[in-house]
Amino acid sequence: MRKYRVAYLGSDSEAALLIKGALERAGLEFVAASRDSAGVKKISDFDCDLVLWDLEDSNPNEPTPVAQLRKAGLENMPVTVVVSKDQEEAAAKSLAEGAADFLYKPLEKDPLPRILTALSTGQRQRRIAWSNRVIEDTGRQIRGILANMSDPAYVVNPEYQILYMNRAAEEIFGEGLRGGTCYHVFHDREEPCEVCAKGRGPSRWRAVLKNGKSYRFMSAEIRNSAGELERLAVATDVTVDEEVRKIYKTFISNVSHDLRTPLAAIDQYVDILQDGLVGDLNEEQRRYVDVIKRSSFRLRNLIENLIDANKILSGHLKLKMEKAGIGKILEIVLGHLRAQAEDKGLELKVTIPDNVPPVYADKALVAQVIANIAGNSIKFTEQGTVQVRAGYIPRDEGRIIISVEDTGIGIPKEDLGNIFELFYRVEGDKVYVEEGAGLGLSISREIVRAHGGTLWAESLEGMGSAFHFTLPVHKDESGAH
Numbered sequence: 001m002r003k004y005r006v007a008y009l010g011s012d013s014e015a016a017l018l019i020k021g022a023l024e025r026a027g028l029e030f031v032a033a034s035r036d037s038a039g040v041k042k043i044s045d046f047d048c049d050l051v052l053w054d055l056e057d058s059n060p061n062e063p064t065p066v067a068q069l070r071k072a073g074l075e076n077m078p079v080t081v082v083v084s085k086d087q088e089e090a091a092a093k094s095l096a097e098g099a100a101d102f103l104y105k106p107l108e109k110d111p112l113p114r115i116l117t118a119l120s121t122g123q124r125q126r127r128i129a130w131s132n133r134v135i136e137d138t139g140r141q142i143r144g145i146l147a148n149m150s151d152p153a154y155v156v157n158p159e160y161q162i163l164y165m166n167r168a169a170e171e172i173f174g175e176g177l178r179g180g181t182c183y184h185v186f187h188d189r190e191e192p193c194e195v196c197a198k199g200r201g202p203s204r205w206r207a208v209l210k211n212g213k214s215y216r217f218m219s220a221e222i223r224n225s226a227g228e229l230e231r232l233a234v235a236t237d238v239t240v241d242e243e244v245r246k247i248y249k250t251f252i253s254n255v256s257h258d259l260r261t262p263l264a265a266i267d268q269y270v271d272i273l274q275d276g277l278v279g280d281l282n283e284e285q286r287r288y289v290d291v292i293k294r295s296s297f298r299l300r301n302l303i304e305n306l307i308d309a310n311k312i313l314s315g316h317l318k319l320k321m322e323k324a325g326i327g328k329i330l331e332i333v334l335g336h337l338r339a340q341a342e343d344k345g346l347e348l349k350v351t352i353p354d355n356v357p358p359v360y361a362d363k364a365l366v367a368q369v370i371a372n373i374a375g376n377s378i379k380f381t382e383q384g385t386v387q388v389r390a391g392y393i394p395r396d397e398g399r400i401i402i403s404v405e406d407t408g409i410g411i412p413k414e415d416l417g418n419i420f421e422l423f424y425r426v427e428g429d430k431v432y433v434e435e436g437a438g439l440g441l442s443i444s445r446e447i448v449r450a451h452g453g454t455l456w457a458e459s460l461e462g463m464g465s466a467f468h469f470t471l472p473v474h475k476d477e478s479g480a481h
């Protein structure tokens with residue numbers, strides 16, 4: 001371990017000797033130097049943790065030790081001034097400029113405790129200075145990134161005054177708006193919008209801006225290097241997304257309603273046939289009618305899925321949030337999944353460690369997500385295992401991760417990025433053709449997003465796939481889970 005190093009700057013050999021003795025007894029390193037540029041150079045080479053700077057007969061108008069060290073490029077060097085009783089004013093000035101402490105002369109017989117206190121204050125000052133530098137550097141980097149971004153971004157203070165706008169924001173709203181009130185300038189509103197409203201954590205919001213385009217806003221509170229709270233907002237152009245969504249919505253709504261009516265008629269007539277109301281069916285006719293019945297059941301499922309998807313796309317997803325154990329949620333769908341797996345001769349393994357805390361979620365919807373992804377795993381696996389696992393990630397606010405892994409056909413690399421799109425299905429000679437409309441994953445992703453979580457996939461073609469999603473841990477009022 002490196003030993004702490006302390007330097008004495010001055011010409012009082014008696015004081016120097018006393019300090020040297022005390023430090024060396026405690027196993028600390030010591031160096032003495034003169035109070036001039038040669039001395040400053042010496043302590044710089046010595047890489048000190050603390051400088052004891054004797055003010056001696058220094059001129060009251062002379063720059064303080066902290067200022068002199070700063071000038072010599074040693075801005076973060078902790079300093080304790082050594083003063084006589086009549087130099088109190090100089091000592092106070094030094095403290096005001098950042099000295100860690102002061103020592104009176106004549107020094108106490110054992111100056112060690114006081115020096116150790118100064119050393120620890122100095123270390124703290126160094127750590128704070130370092131953290132501030134990191135904050136400043138990060139702030140500079142963030143502004144650098146924001147400046148070159150094609151998405152509009154701005155920073156406001158708690159009084160909703162615009163402190164910063166990047167070029168993309170200026171291209172929409174014009175230059176010279178700093179100092180203006182953000183909700184007036186950006187959204188023509190009389191009160192703060194969802195993005196910047198006080199007392200909110202990170203938030204999301206959609207709005208149409210002055211250029212007629214739709215944007216999705218995300219914002220977060222940040223602290224500047226002076227420790228003041230600011231809010232950074234970034235907007236993404238979602239005009240095309242919105243258009244596409246509108247088309248999907250109308251399409252799905254028309255198709256699902258148009259399909260329901262003839263399907264009801266098919267069901268009704270199949271029931272009449274099966275019940276023998278128009279005469280008995282022979283064996284062959286009965287088999288055909290069964291096939292019609294099963295197919296209409298599948299079609300009904302597809303339509304229900306389409307209607308679900310539409311609700312989600314229209315933003316009508318209402319979450320019934322409650323505290324729920326992940327085991328209990330799994331129970332809702334496990335019976336059905338087990339039966340599906342058994343039918344195909346697959347092993348379904350479920351692992352939930354005891355220490356997984358409860359989530360804050362809509363149980364039925366999360367169960368639907370698990371049913372969708374584990375159902376896919378069973379559908380696209382011919383032999384081997386489907387494994388459902390839950391785990392706890394303590395990072396940030398605490399999250400639960402649920403993973404479903406299979407040993408199935410896998411997903412080709414070029415399709416992996418698209419499987420969460422509406423209606424997307426992998427096609428190709430190698431893919432075993434199965435029923436499905438390409439809706440399950442897009443619905444699942446929307447559900448997980450609505451919970452503030454993330455759903456993603458990994459896969460190797462021919463080897464298998466893994467789907468993972470996260471959910472926030474339930475926190476009670478005390479913040480504990």
Ligand code: ADP
Pocket residue numbers: 372376377378380406408409410411419424425426427435436437438439440441442465
């Ligand atoms: P579908 O109703 O077609 O299953 P999804 O949105 O659930 O729709 O899935 C989209 C497509 O992603 C599927 O058609 C399939 O091609 C692929 N896929 C999803 N899960 C898996 C998996 N576990 N293994 C292989 N392919 C998968």
